[in-house]
Amino acid sequence: MVIFVASALTYLLLVWAGGAIEWLEVVIAIVFGGLMAVMARRWNPDITLRHSWLNPIRLARFVVYLFGPFLFALIQANLDVAMRVITGKINPGIVRIPTGLNGDGALTLLANSITLTPGTLTVDANDKSRELYIHWINVTNEKPGAEDICGTFPKWARRIAE
Secondary structure, eight states: OHHHHHHHHHHHHHHOOSSOOOHHHHHHHHHHHHHHHHHHHHHOTTOOOOGGGGOHHHHHHHHHHIIIIIHHHHHHHHHHHHHHHHHOOOBOEEEEEEOOOOSHHHHHHHHHHHHHSTTEEEEEEETTTTEEEEEESBOOOSSOOHHHHHTTHHHHHHHHHO
């Protein structure tokens, strides 16, 4: 149901030109959403989608995170990487960080937040130990904590997705 609604709404948003939406477009959106839902179920029949992501409180927390801590970290990381490129002071390496996150959604949110921030790239995730392997542009500690690399991202991922 989630895939159906998300697909249909995405289609409608893409074809919307600011005025009224034609009834034919709504029909196409329903057909498109149905096809996407059927294909998703066939591609991965074992998937169980939780509807907790539709919780307005979680969505509000995500928006606050996106335009608050994440945006601030993104700007700060861009400036840091620019200075490192200009000065040549880099010490790249791959480090392992324990996340302490239990849910797959929270781990995915954290990994994507790290990857979208310049100077870091999530290389691998260990599902059993819930650790991430991060390529970091300036390794200052051989065994860093999550706070050393991504600040408050794990706390926000826990608030939003767990």
